[in-house]
Amino acid sequence: MTRIPKGLMSRCSLCRRIAIRVLEGVSLIMLLVISALWAARESWQPSIRLGYEEGWTRDYSVASLPIGVQFQYYSANGKWEWLREEDKPERAWSFRFAARSGYLTDYPRSWFKRSLLGFRLGVYSGTESIPTPTYSFDGEVSQCELLVPHWFLAAAAAIIPILRLGRLHRRYRRRRRGMCVKCGYDLRATKNRCPECGTPCESEAGHATG
Ligand SMILES: [Zn+2]
Numbered sequence: 001m002t003r004i005p006k007g008l009m010s011r012c013s014l015c016r017r018i019a020i021r022v023l024e025g026v027s028l029i030m031l032l033v034i035s036a037l038w039a040a041r042e043s044w045q046p047s048i049r050l051g052y053e054e055g056w057t058r059d060y061s062v063a064s065l066p067i068g069v070q071f072q073y074y075s076a077n078g079k080w081e082w083l084r085e086e087d088k089p090e091r092a093w094s095f096r097f098a099a100r101s102g103y104l105t106d107y108p109r110s111w112f113k114r115s116l117l118g119f120r121l122g123v124y125s126g127t128e129s130i131p132t133p134t135y136s137f138d139g140e141v142s143q144c145e146l147l148v149p150h151w152f153l154a155a156a157a158a159i160i161p162i163l164r165l166g167r168l169h170r171r172y173r174r175r176r177r178g179m180c181v182k183c184g185y186d187l188r189a190t191k192n193r194c195p196e197c198g199t200p201c202e203s204e205a206g207h208a209t210g
Pocket of ligand 1: 180181182183184185194195197198199
């Protein structure tokens with residue numbers, strides 16, 4: 001009864017609708033996950049870390065910390081030497097989970113650091129020489145960490161669900177008042193379709209007059 005006939009809806013608008021639904025679903029899931037992490041920060045401080053490494057020369061990661069989510073970038077450009085070729089790390093994804101984290105430490109002095117409203121930025125760049133039993137490195141090391149607090153992530157993830165709720169509420173109100181759910185045209189004297197935009201009547205009032 002409230003479905004738009006198949007032929008009327010172009011493929012383009014169908015794709016758009018699907019994309020919007022997916023975006024709304026993802027936003028809602030993100031909002032729930034962030035809210036749960038935010039609520040759990042006092043009692044249970046899980047640490048979830050997803051990373052991607054390019055053989056130790058580059059490393060990207062996202063980690064959930066007690067006060068927010070941290071995005072990290074690390075790069076080591078220089079001379080790497082491996083004693084055994086088989087020890088040489090390759091490109092790899094990594095996932096780590098720890099029931100308790102709390103590993104957010106203060107940045108060392110040499111780091112550039114700024115913090116504001118729960119956001120934290122730490123940047124480091126320098127020359128390093130690291131000799132270990134299996135490898136040695138000589139070169140330029142850069143690291144950048146950005147911590148985005150839960151409150152900001154939750155607010156950002158809530159925007160799309162709030163817009164959706166607003167639209168649902170407007171649709172409900174229009175239907176109750178006998179107006180076209182799409183454009184708001186008064187449909188009380190109309191039977192099938194909105195004369196303004198062609199949307200099939202959804203309103204109870206519109207059907208009742210028929
Ligand atoms: Zn209409």
